[in-house]
Amino acid sequence: MKTGFRKARLNINTIQYVGLALVILAIAFGFQAAFGNVMTTANLRVMAMNMVFEGIMALGMTFVIIMGGIDLSVASVFAFGEILVAKLMVQAGLPVPVAVVLTLITCAGIGALNGVMIVMLRVHPLIITLGTLLTLRGINLAITDGKSISGFSEGFLWLGQGRIFGVDFPIIFFSVTALILGLLLAHHRYFRQLYFIGGSERAARFSGVNVSRVKISIYVLSSTLAGCAGIMAAAKYGAAHWGHGNASELKAIASVAIGGADIMGGSGTIFGTVLGVIFLAVVHNAFVTSAVNTFWYDVVNGVMLLLAVLISRFIARQNTQKLKALRQSKLDQSQHYQTSKGGKP
Amino acid sequence: MMKLGTRLAAVTVAVSTLLGSASYAQDTQEHYGMVVFLKGSEFFNWSYAGFQDAAATVGATTELQGPADWDASAEARAVDQLVAKGVKGIAVTAGDADTLAGSINAAMAAGVPTLTFDSDSPNSDRLLFVGTNNYNAGFAAGKAIGEEHGDEARVGVSLIPGLDSITSRLEGFKAGLASVAPGAQIVATVNDEGDLQKAETVNTAMLQANPEINVIFCAHGNPATGALSATRNVGRMEGANKISVLAWSLDVPILQGIEDGEYGATVAQNPYMMGVMSFWMLWSAAHPTQFDSLTSPGMGQVPTADLDTGVKILRQGDPAVQALMSPPKI
Structure with a gap:
């Protein structure tokens, strides 16, 4: 009997998100009940600011991973963005907007270079972006002599320390960017192509998708977002230093994977990544709140990452089996049709 | 899959509850934090051992925070978190002097006594520096x-x-x-x-x-x-x-x-003494007497000059060499 409306089907990804959200809530409320001081305004603000820069990098990383790539260079681009904007303002004396724009253009250029090398040389993005990570780290050290740069104007510091309606500007930047990119990824044709490329790059290419152009543009997006995060971090800390953001590429990748994206490409959402970012922030905060040795923080993150990868691989296998079953049933139907018409199967 | 999520949540709540019972006793004690870079290094383990030992003599508790690598921004975040947590005082070794200044200033403005040890942040509002001259x-x-x-x-x-x-x-x-x-x-x-x-x-x-x-x-x-x-x-x-x-x-x-x-x-x-003296300076600042600190009104008295914990030139046969060859584990 038809009821007149579609039966609600719980998507397996939705279940994964609900599970992750429940875990986050359980940790937050559990530690609030046990230790207090978790749900205070001050702690929630600190918790958000603790992961906001990695979160911004994770947004770009989501696009890269859906496309089947990886971008290890974001941590170095992050520090490079800090240092370049600081040098342009403090040493070259450029006004804040000019320094910021030039820095973002340079970071975008680094992303373009990553993309072009990946496309032209046909080398795995892991190797190319690892090379960029190491090269830029060396450059960051060399151009600063290992020292930090400080002495920024109040106008620049607002980018990291300013608040709008009581909310820190970097958190607003992260939220608005996540919303815009999430909508684009879900609805815009250009970004929907990423799922196609991540599922099968060859098939996408044969279908007329300009894979090279899409790839380069996504690495540009990833580096630009890392540059944005670096600029805001310099403003937040009032200093640019080569050591800032060390290993943040791993946190960004972990956020995306914990958020349910398939690390092999073809699946993932901005919403899932945001959940992954919140999970890492809440777990780290829980360790500080409970005064448990933070060495265990990496253990929990690692286990959660493995769990997330296992679940996403399980989902991918389920989808493959469904696809095979569907294909088989189509074949069976076709054979049945031909048999019933008296033809040879 | 839904069951998996529910179970994970249940396990987390159970673990939290267990941790909660352990933490209840701590609520009545004063709690102090130490923030380092290169967490896990022998040098800072010595410092934290001194910090812990000094705190134990007055029944206070301590915790060690900070990154395992040389990332001063992660240290700054750790200081922010300890302030939000409501610790009585923070001793921080600055992986980068400028990067830590904002968080140290914010901590002091929030009324949390904060000092630097081993590596200073001289342009910040820190109480004083404890370490080697x-x-x-x-x-x-x-x-x-x-x-x-x-x-x-x-x-x-x-x-x-x-x-x-x-x-x-x-x-x-x-x-x-x-x-x-x-x-x-x-x-x-x-x-x-x-x-x-x-x-x-x-x-x-x-x-x-x-x-x-x-x-x-x-x-x-x-x-x-x-x-x-x-x-x-x-x-x-x-x-x-x-x-x-x-x-x-x-x-x-x-x-x-x-x-x-x-x-x-x-x-x-003498990193151990850096930890010991850091704790005592913080404890003193957190317990005002009839005269406030000269440099930080509202806080207890601490020296207005930096505190030199000194060095010793160790040679073969010095008993201190053997003693130092068993570093503390955290």
Whole structure:
């Protein structure tokens, strides 16, 4: 009997998100009940600011991973963005907007270079972006002599320390960017192509998708977002230093994977990544709140990452089996049709 | 899948509840935090051991926070978190002086006594700095070399140029050497870039170019092993022409080398005392008496000058060497 409306089907990804959200809530409320001081305004603000820069990098990383790539260079681009904007303002004396724009253009250029090398040389993005990570780290050290740069104007510091309606500007930047990119990824044709490329790059290419152009543009997006995060971090800390953001590429990748994206490409959402970012922030905060040795923080993150990868691989296998079953049933139907018409199967 | 999520949530709540019962007893105690970079390093483990031991004498509890790598921004976040948590005081070693200034200022503005130890953030509003006075430490090292070698001392220095701490040590070293052996000379200085292999290369070149050198002064923690290898490379690790290497480290391999007679001596800072004194300064600031601190009204009295925890020049046979060879575990 038809009821007149579609039966609600719980998507397996939705279940994964609900599970992750429940875990986050359980940790937050559990530690609030046990230790207090978790749900205070001050702690929630600190918790958000603790992961906001990695979160911004994770947004770009989501696009890269859906496309089947990886971008290890974001941590170095992050520090490079800090240092370049600081040098342009403090040493070259450029006004804040000019320094910021030039820095973002340079970071975008680094992303373009990553993309072009990946496309032209046909080398795995892991190797190319690892090379960029190491090269830029060396450059960051060399151009600063290992020292930090400080002495920024109040106008620049607002980018990291300013608040709008009581909310820190970097958190607003992260939220608005996540919303815009999430909508684009879900609805815009250009970004929907990423799922196609991540599922099968060859098939996408044969279908007329300009894979090279899409790839380069996504690495540009990833580096630009890392540059944005670096600029805001310099403003937040009032200093640019080569050591800032060390290993943040791993946190960004972990956020995306914990958020349910398939690390092999073809699946993932901005919403899932945001959940992954919140999970890492809440777990780290829980360790500080409970005064448990933070060495265990990496253990929990690692286990959660493995769990997330296992679940996403399980989902991918389920989808493959469904696809095979569907294909088989189509074949069976076709054979049945031909048999019933008296033809040879 | 839904069951998996629910189970995970249930397990998390159960673990949280268990942790909660353990934490209840702590609520009534004063709690202090220490923030370091390179968390897990022997040096800062010593500091935290001192911090813990001092806190235990007044029934206070402590925690150690900070990144395992050299990321000062992660330290700044740790300071912010401890303030939000409501600790009574924070001791932080600044991985980068400028990066920590904002968080230290915010902590002080929030009424949480905050000081720096070992590595300072001089432009911040910190209560005071607890650690080695680099000039004094360099002076002690120079004096020790002067007393041992007299006017015959010909010194090569392995350092990283441009760092304020190392520049102060070298100035102190020169003054200390001149105070007891005016005829002694610093023959050459080399840049080891803080890298062990580089230290071996540049020290070997220095010894080949300046065969009169009979002492290598390592002005920071990293180059000692490389400098020792350099003496081996030029055949002067033993015998009448032996070059004496003065290290600047508390690491167990260096201490073992002192015991084995490979190194002439080492400049031993006192990280344990840095932890002890850091705690007492914070405790004092958190317990105002009838007169407030001169520099931080509303807080208890602490010295208005930095606190020098001193150094000791350790040589073979010193009982302190054996004691330091069993570093605390955190």
